[in-house]
Amino acid sequence: MTEHILRMSGITKTFPGVKALQDVNLSVRRGEIHAICGENGAGKSTLMKVLSGVYPHGDYEGEIYFEGKRCEFGGIRDSEHAGIVIIHQELALSPQLSIAENIFLGNERAKRGIIDWNRTNYEAGELMKRVGLRENPTTPISDIGVGKQQLVEIAKALSKEVKLLILDEPTAALNDDDSAHLLDLLRGLRDEGITCVIISHKLNEVTAIADSVTIIRDGRTIETLDMVTDHVTEDRIIAGMVGRALDNRYPPHESKIGEEALRIEDWTVYSPSQPDRKVVDGAALTLRRGEIVGLAGLMGAGRTELAMSLFGRTYGVHISGKVFKDGKPIEIRNVQDAINHGIAYASEDRKRYGLNLIQDIKTNISAAGLKGLARRGWVNDNEEYRVAEQFHKSMNIKAPSVNSVVGQLSGGNQQKVVLSKWIMTEPEVLILDEPTRGIDVGAKYEIYTIINRLADEGKAILVISSELPELLGLCDRIYTLSEGRITGEVSRQEATQESLMRLMTKGQE
Amino acid sequence: MTTLTVGRASVPAKYLPVLVTGCLFVAMFVAGGIRYEGFASGQVILNVFIDNAFLLVVAVGMTFVILTGGIDLSVGSVVALSTMIAASLMEGPGWPPYLVVPLVLAIGSGLGLVMGYIVHAFDIQPFIVTLAGMFLARGLCYTIGTDSIPIQDPTFTAFAQTRIDLFGDLWISPSVVIAVVVVLVAVYVLHYTRFGRSVYATGGSEQSALLMGLPVGRTKITVYTVSGFCSALGGVLLSFYMLSGYGLHAVGMELDAIAAVVIGGTLLTGGSGFLLGTVLGVLVLGLIQTIISFEGTLSSWWTKIFIGMLLFVFILLQRLFSARSRR
Structure with missing residues (x-):
């Protein structure tokens, strides 16, 4: 030993x-x-x-x-x-500084406070040789790709005698x-x-x-x-x-599955920061009315990227592929198009992308569907108040009034505000990205109930989640995504955590 | 004032800065009334309006921009340019005011539109774009003329010197009426139109506004256009007040306008604030000047010292406010 x-x-x-x-x-x-x-x-x-x-x-x-x-x-x-040196997933490099400067950042090669640039660049060169990075030490970090940046991080670790x-x-x-x-x-x-x-x-x-x-x-x-x-x-x-047992954390639900609502074919998206890397690679999905479909994948598999590129091209470059709504091909150029075609997307990061935290519940709920409350640009604020009050009750948002500031609500109630906002746009297809992230167990049950209710109303729902038990408890059908590709499609009856995990970790042969 | 719901125990946090500014204004007025004879009259407050009508209009435009999280440094120069264009056209070729004023307003709006377009289309910080606009407009003043141009057009001067009598001995100038109309329209637009909602949403969180399908780009361009329009209108009001056009008019007015907006409780990061606050901000600035002129012995630069101190206090207040709401 x-x-x-x-x-x-x-x-x-x-x-x-x-x-x-x-x-x-x-x-x-x-x-x-x-x-x-x-x-x-x-x-x-x-x-x-x-x-x-x-x-x-x-x-x-x-x-x-x-x-x-x-x-x-x-x-x-x-x-x-x-x-002990840790290299985080989000690299901690200063993009405008050179490779050499980054390697010795906080650990500068200096004599009496004056940086010795010859020594800095020479030693950086030696370290770069050790990690197999063939670049000029004076090249700015922003000019090299993520792969090479990773090597710079390792070189930096080596400089600290790790x-x-x-x-x-x-x-x-x-x-x-x-x-x-x-x-x-x-x-x-x-x-x-x-x-x-x-x-x-x-x-x-x-x-x-x-x-x-x-x-x-x-x-x-x-x-x-x-x-x-x-x-x-x-x-x-x-x-x-x-290896964990499923208990009764999901409301029972019987789906009444109807016609096809949304279908994508050969959907390919490239990363905006590395235009040669495919983040989503030839994905195909079908969503039907009244059906809850899951999208499983590990971090970095491209789940959010797939959803956002579909939702008005809010992520990615060189997006290609076909989208069909009710069997007819459609073109989605921006978020407004997506909303007009009855597609809604609730982001995984609700604080940054889903809500305006410094405004009240009422304004947040009406933000996306304001068109329905306005005539020739003038907002009918009595109607707005009435609608918000209706969601306040029907979604069971726990807040003293619809004038409460959203930033002060709990995660579960914030998520209910996000859902209300999208329901107001009367969508036919709802994409929910990590709908229960950071929400306690009781509120999760409520969110699941809401999702089931939406399906019963005939909406097609795509749930993206990192929690396999959640997908198994909620969805009728689950797609798995690995490295940007759909690697499997399993029905609720067939799916187990093990089979999903196997599909999710399937590499590219 | 209508922003306070009577009968509720606690004031919602978002109204707090406006309330503080309101209290400050009242306190200053009461203190002035006790200290100086003849201060506590309605005309003193009306005079603040009369002397600052142009600043009020400019600050309204600035409020739109700051609510989206932007800034407009060009307003002072656009005010000066507007006085200069108005004066030179009326005095040189002798154009009538009803042609000159719309032209000036169009030029101001156009400048704002161009700056807003650059901010949006090239994704450049508004600070830089409007700084460039500031130099451009100030420079254009001097291509028209380096000296002050007096305005002698009879219609224009007659309008400028009109006194609108209210009850008692109180009176206001037509500029005040124009400024009040601008404020009312702006309040309505900000709170009762989809455009107004987009302004708040863009400033609150631009990314989430984009994902809600709001027209973020159009909103940004529009607020700079509004600000340009308000600056040009402010310039027209200033030429009523000064009866001249001059390249050195309104030097540093952009900073007065920003100060008024911030003292009025609008967050510099955008998304939160009220036009009523801006009105109070302008009144507080004006009242400081009045107090210092009543004091007599103090140099007018004390105005700047007080404004400086007030700004510090309000920025600290905002820090506390936003730290509490960002949990």
Whole structure:
């Protein structure tokens, strides 16, 4: 048995109202690549934030031993000083500065306060050679692609004499070539004696590269497996990730499925930041009236991108494909077109994209459907008040009045405002992106009931969710999306968490 | 005032800044009345209106822009340009006022339209675009003439010197009537039209406004056009007041207008605020000037010192307000 470089034991981290981590243990051997797997929201990133000092000592319970010494990190600086470097999914680089400047940011090569540019660029060049980045050290970060930016982050970590490198979803935003290169680089670093912890959703990568894997579910450690001695396969990891019983958290519902409402064919979308990367690749979907359809996929699979590109081209470039409404081809050029064709989209980030937080409930509800309340541009505010009051009651929005400011409502009630807003536009197709994110269990049940009611009224509904039990409890049919491609379509009867997870992690052969 | 619902125990947070400004205005007026003889008369308040009618109109336009989260630095220069065009056309070729005034309004609106279009189409910060507009308009003044041009057109001067008698000895100028009409129309547009709603929604969260299918681009262009129109109208009112056109008129007026809007409780980040607040903001600024002139011994620069201090107080107040609502 080799020595453990890192041991975290009994880690518990509580956020107001939620236990994000509960008695989590993690042991990492020196010189291995250790993968951490779990569903979205299982607590992987929180655990890494505890380790790297983002949540300082005293903010959590439990103990951390690094290289045999007990550690109490007060911030990222402390953990970096000890030799732990974390590379977040959203890269922390300054886009206007050069590669060399970024590598030594906060750690400048200077003599008595004056930066030694020759040394900076020379040493940056050496580090870049180690990570296989062939660029001029003076090139600005914004001029290189995400794959290369990832390498700059690693070079930056190496400049700090890293002993334990943590990568959070390093390949989520990369194309296949860049991913393969990155994985090779990690193997090289392991051979140099640098221990790596990698958080990944791509199980094929995990099985290809990791020496051992720890599975986290609902904020608890489930198990730690050695890839070789335990003969770990992708299915084995999936079983650990989802093994949870479904209880009665979903209102019973019998769908009356009608005619086809919306169909897309060969839908392809390119990323606006990397115009050569397909975010959605030839997707085809059919939504029928009265039916609740699920869209499952891991983070970065392209779920939101698919929905937003469809909703008036609010995401992506070079969008191509066909859209049919009630069997007839339609053209959606902007949000207004989408609304006119009876399509509504409730964003996963309701605070940023779904609501005007500093305004009251009434104005938020009427914002998208104001046309129906106005004649020649003049808003009938009595009618507006009446309509808002109606939603206040029918949606059971818990607020003293429709004049309450939306920013002060709970997540569940904010979501009811968002739904009211879209229902007011009288849509026939509703796309709900993570409709219950950040909402407590009781309010979730209410939202599910509302969704069922909308289906009963004959609307076609597409629910995007990271929570598989939610999709299984709510939907009549579920599509799976992986790396921008529809990898499967399963009915509620056939679907299990395991089968969905397998389809969701299916890589491109 | 109608924004306060009588009988409710607590005032909604969004009315708080307006209420504070209102109280401040009343307090200043009462303090002035106690300290100076002849201060506590209705005419003192009316004089504030008479002396600041042009600022009020300009600040109304500025309120539209700031509510969308933008800023318009060009207003002072457009005011000056408007006085200059009006004076030169009436004095040189002798154009009649009823031709000159619409032309001036069209030029101001046009400038605003162009700036708004650039802000929207090229996604450039309004600060830069309107800064460029500010230099442009100020420079255009001097291509017309470097000296002050007096206005002697009989219709124009007669209108400017008209006194509209109210009850008692009280009187106002026609400019005040125009300014009040502008305020009323603007209040109506902001609160009772779809355009007004789009203004608030754009300032509150531009991304969510886009995803609600609101015409964000058109709204942005329109508010700068409104601001340009208001600046030109402010310029016309200023030429009533000064009876001259001059390239050095209204230097720094954009900052007075911004100060009035902010003191009136409108968030500089947009999305929250009332026109009534802006009116009170202008009145507070005007009343400070009045108090200082009543004091007699103080230099008029004390006006700036008080405005400076007031701005600090209101920006701090807004910080507290927005920190509380962003939970």
